[in-house]
Amino acid sequence: MHLLEVENLTKRFGGLTAVNNVSFHIDEGEIVGLIGPNGAGKTTLFNLITGFLKADSGTVKLRGENILGLAPHKIVNKGLARTFQVVRPFRHLPTIANVLVALQSPRGSDKIEWIKTPERKALELLEDVGLSEMMMEPAEILAHGDLKRLEIARALGTEPDLLLLDEPFAGLNPIETDLLTKSLQTIHLDGHTMVIVEHKLRALMKLAKRVLVLHYGEKIAEGSPEEIAKHKKVIEVYMGKGK
Amino acid sequence: MVTIYLRRAYRSFALHILDIPSRLMALLLIVLFLAIPGILPANPLMSYLLSVLITASVMAIFASSWDLLVGRCGQISLGHSIFYGVGAYTTALLFRSYGLPSWVGILIGVLIAAAISLPIGFPALRVKGPYLALVTLALPLIATSIVFALKDITGGENGLPIPVEGRFFQLTNIHNLRIAEYYLTFLLLLVSAIIIHKIANSRTGIVFVSILDDEMASKACGINVTRYKLMAFAISATFAGLAGGVNVHLLLSASHGDFSLTLSFFAVIMAVLGGMGTIYGAIVGSYIIYFLDMYFLRMVVDVPDVWHVLIFIVPVVLLVIKWPRGIARFVTDELEDLSEERPLEERGKRIWKKYRRKKKSANEG
Numbered sequence: 001m002h003l004l005e006v007e008n009l010t011k012r013f014g015g016l017t018a019v020n021n022v023s024f025h026i027d028e029g030e031i032v033g034l035i036g037p038n039g040a041g042k043t044t045l046f047n048l049i050t051g052f053l054k055a056d057s058g059t060v061k062l063r064g065e066n067i068l069g070l071a072p073h074k075i076v077n078k079g080l081a082r083t084f085q086v087v088r089p090f091r092h093l094p095t096i097a098n099v100l101v102a103l104q105s106p107r108g109s110d111k112i113e114w115i116k117t118p119e120r121k122a123l124e125l126l127e128d129v130g131l132s133e134m135m136m137e138p139a140e141i142l143a144h145g146d147l148k149r150l151e152i153a154r155a156l157g158t159e160p161d162l163l164l165l166d167e168p169f170a171g172l173n174p175i176e177t178d179l180l181t182k183s184l185q186t187i188h189l190d191g192h193t194m195v196i197v198e199h200k201l202r203a204l205m206k207l208a209k210r211v212l213v214l215h216y217g218e219k220i221a222e223g224s225p226e227e228i229a230k231h232k233k234v235i236e237v238y239m240g241k242g243k
Numbered sequence: 244m245v246t247i248y249l250r251r252a253y254r255s256f257a258l259h260i261l262d263i264p265s266r267l268m269a270l271l272l273i274v275l276f277l278a279i280p281g282i283l284p285a286n287p288l289m290s291y292l293l294s295v296l297i298t299a300s301v302m303a304i305f306a307s308s309w310d311l312l313v314g315r316c317g318q319i320s321l322g323h324s325i326f327y328g329v330g331a332y333t334t335a336l337l338f339r340s341y342g343l344p345s346w347v348g349i350l351i352g353v354l355i356a357a358a359i360s361l362p363i364g365f366p367a368l369r370v371k372g373p374y375l376a377l378v379t380l381a382l383p384l385i386a387t388s389i390v391f392a393l394k395d396i397t398g399g400e401n402g403l404p405i406p407v408e409g410r411f412f413q414l415t416n417i418h419n420l421r422i423a424e425y426y427l428t429f430l431l432l433l434v435s436a437i438i439i440h441k442i443a444n445s446r447t448g449i450v451f452v453s454i455l456d457d458e459m460a461s462k463a464c465g466i467n468v469t470r471y472k473l474m475a476f477a478i479s480a481t482f483a484g485l486a487g488g489v490n491v492h493l494l495l496s497a498s499h500g501d502f503s504l505t506l507s508f509f510a511v512i513m514a515v516l517g518g519m520g521t522i523y524g525a526i527v528g529s530y531i532i533y534f535l536d537m538y539f540l541r542m543v544v545d546v547p548d549v550w551h552v553l554i555f556i557v558p559v560v561l562l563v564i565k566w567p568r569g570i571a572r573f574v575t576d577e578l579e580d581l582s583e584e585r586p587l588e589e590r591g592k593r594i595w596k597k598y599r600r601k602k603k604s605a606n607e608g
Contacts, residue, residue, distance in 0.1 A: 052459070076465035088460035090453045092520075101453040104446050105465025118446065158465045 001064050003028045003193055004049075004080070004162055009058035011041075011048055011217075018044040020217040022058075026162060026195060031188055033208035033225070034197045037237060041217040042197045043085055046164050050082045051075045062162070077107040081160035083151040085167045085197075089139040096122050096135040098150055102157025111159040125153040128190075129183045145176035149183060156187065163187075165196045169203045181206055201229065213237070264578035269523070276429060280422040292538055293421035297493060299533035300428040301486050302513065304435045306525035308482035309510040314520030315443050316475035317455030318367050322379035323483055323510050325363065325386055328502035330356040330484030335403040335497035336396070345409060349488035356484025357477045364476035368469050371458075383502040390499045402498030409492050424493060431489065432526070435482050440522045442478060451475055516559050518569020527571040532559075 002025040011019040019041045026032055036042050047053040049060050051072040060068040067075050076082075090098050099122040102108050112121050126132045129149040134142060142150065148168055155163055168184070169177055184207060188194060198204045204211065204225065211228045213221040221231045228234055260266045279296070283289040309323045333352035337343045343351075366378045390397045397403060411427055414420040442448055450471050453461045461468055491497050500506070510525075513532050517524025535555045540546045546554060566573040 050463070052462075072462040073465050073467050076463060081465070082463055084460070084463070088457045088463075090456040090460065092452050092456055093449060097449045097452075100446060100449050101461060101466060102464040104450050106467075107465055154460075154464060 002026060002061075003030075003063060004195075005059075005061040005064075006049065007059045007061075009045070009048055009060065010056045011044055011053065012056055018217050019048060019055075022214070022217070022219050024212055024219065024222065026193060028161075028193055029191070030210060031184075031194045031196065031208050033204040033211040034195055034214065035199055035201060035204065035211060035228075036214035037199060039216075040199075040214040042199075042214055043166055044217075045214065046082060046166050046197065050080060050164065073105070076158050076160075077105060079107065079159070079161035080164070081155040081158045081162075082164040083148075083155050083166055083168060085170060087144070087147040087151055089142070089147050089150055091138065091140040093139055094136050095131060095139055095142065095150060096126060098139050099125050099153050099157050102154045105158050108158045122157065125156050126150075128156070128186060129153045130179060145172050145179070148172065148176075149180060152180075152183065152187070156192070161193060163192050163194045165194060167197050167199075169198055177203055201225070265575040268574070268578060273433070277426075280425055285418040287417075288542060290418045290421045291542065293418075293425050295533055295537045296530075297421065297424050297428045298490075298537065299530045300425075300432040301490050301493065302509065302533060303432050303526040303529035304489075305483050305486040305506075306510045306513040306517075306529045307436055307439050307522050308479045308486070310514040310519060310522055310525040311439050311443055311451075311482075312475050312479035313511075314514060314522075314525075315448060315455065316451040316472065318364075318472055318475060319372060319376040320379040320479075320507075321376045321511070322382040322384075322504075322507050323479075324502050324504070324506040325379075325382045326356045326360060326480040326483035327487035327490075327506060328383065328386055328497075329359055330487030331491045331497040331501040332390075332397065332403065332487075333484075334488035334491045335405055338405045338409055338491070339403060345411060345492045349485065349492070352488035353481055353484040356487070357481045360476040360480030361473055363480075364473045367472050367476065380504070380507075383504060383507060386502045387499050390502065397499075400499060402496045402500075404496040405491065407495065409495055411492055428489065428493070431485075435485065436522065436526060439478075439482060443522055447471070447474070512556075512559060515563060516570060518572030521569065521572050521575075523575075524569045524571040528569070531570070 004026040006025065007023045009019055009022045010017065022045060034042055034045070044053065048055045051067070051070055051074070055068055058068070059066055062075075062078055062080055065078070067078055067080070070078075090101060093101070096119065100118055103112065103118040103122055109118065112118060123132060123135060126135055129152055131146060131149055131153065134146065139147070139150065148171075152163075152165065152168065165184075168180060172180060181203070184194070184196075188207075196204060196208060208225060211223065211225050212219060213228060213231070213234050215237045220233050220237065221228060223231065260270055276296075280293065283292065305323070305327055308326075309320065312318050312320055312323075330349075330352040333355045334345075334348040337348035337351055338345065363379070363382060367375055370378055391399055410420070412420055412423040414423060443451070450461065450466055453464070453466065454468055454471060458468055487501055490501075509532065513528035514525040515528070516531065517526065517528030532555065536551050540551050540554060562570060568576075
């Protein structure tokens, strides 16, 4: 059984088909990249899978159980967490309290080892992404790169089986990108499966073993990063048709 | 043996209260307010001042309940008097019809206020921000119409007076009665404020703030936003209902004014003036407003009632422009700066000396 199985997922906004008949699957322990030019439907696809948008047709199965149509918080509590492309911190709360919110969810609080307090667990999660020094600072003063990592710590607080990252590298400088790549590798080693949306292939190459390419809402290619980099259609989509 | 325990108790007291300037300040204020009846001479004017402070305490409970819902959870309610009024009318009806002991009536009033908060909270799940404010604004208007429509039960515009036996204390000396009521309401305010503050700073309170900041992100954290919003409504309604119920036994009547828009807006004004989202700000704001409105403008300078709102609204607006985060928060922020980076061994002592030194060096530099 696959961890996540998406079949024939379709979403139309009026006349525009944002996601068209997309099918793919994710296996346990994978890091999968999802790329495509602007407006390809990557974020829409994430919103459909995580319940923030209602799909027109198709199925989404997590460990064989249909999750399409469930409320977003219920999907999170089944073990599928996400981050947002534009960071959405809780600005009034200290950094550590941002993570505590996730630990207050049913799944998050159930999975805390009995010996730990939620605060302790939150601190460990912040350590994983390198934010423990900022734990008492209000989230509103954090830099953009820190907020990106805070989003990830928060998503990890719900103990997801599968983590969907929406453009985690967007707007980061090279140093921050390296930091984040390292954090993601650690998180992967801890046993989290990930799907990473990105439209820059380079950052993804280091992490993903398999890449899906979306264009105008349709899946046009799938394969290892090397295959994708040479794929004729993908090059066409990104660079335009050669003569 | 005893000295060890005393020393330990002192250490803990120093660490948790003396060390933290804002808490020390709160403690001093509490002591001051507890001492007030002893300081004041027993004359009618002072009895009146006490009744102003009694009202301020009751309104402080009401305003801090509003602050928990709006300042902490972001569910804007402009019709908070609905909970106050329901608490008041239930208490008055029960006392008149069944002659239940006052506290039993108040308790039932509180429970009913909390119960109606659930159907009222449901619009909050559908509408947000200004739209929710408009929906809640309509509720006390509906309640007022019901009061006027069901004259036989609610007494219409005459309200529901209750007999003198409804007082909390059966004292004949009016000044002593006010002192007793003053202590009662002040203690009630203390207990309510501590409970509300504890809730606001608990893990549940953190989730409330997360809903205020970004509802979508809370959902993405696996939070059942519906449940937490209803919880905030219920807790808030509980304390608003308590304020309403207690007020009936102080004023000896429930009236349609308990559902008025003025009352709802007073909660907003008091909380915003003191500092929204702080809980203690609502209390400070309530004392300031009621002292200004009912004492200063009536007894110190005699101004006709119609001018009151105008006169104190202008300074309130100016103060909010000067300190948008509220008066109380401005003061605690100033104090908080002092306590930062204080080594452990310095804790619990010399805080005021340090403050003077800092002021001095600031003046020289």
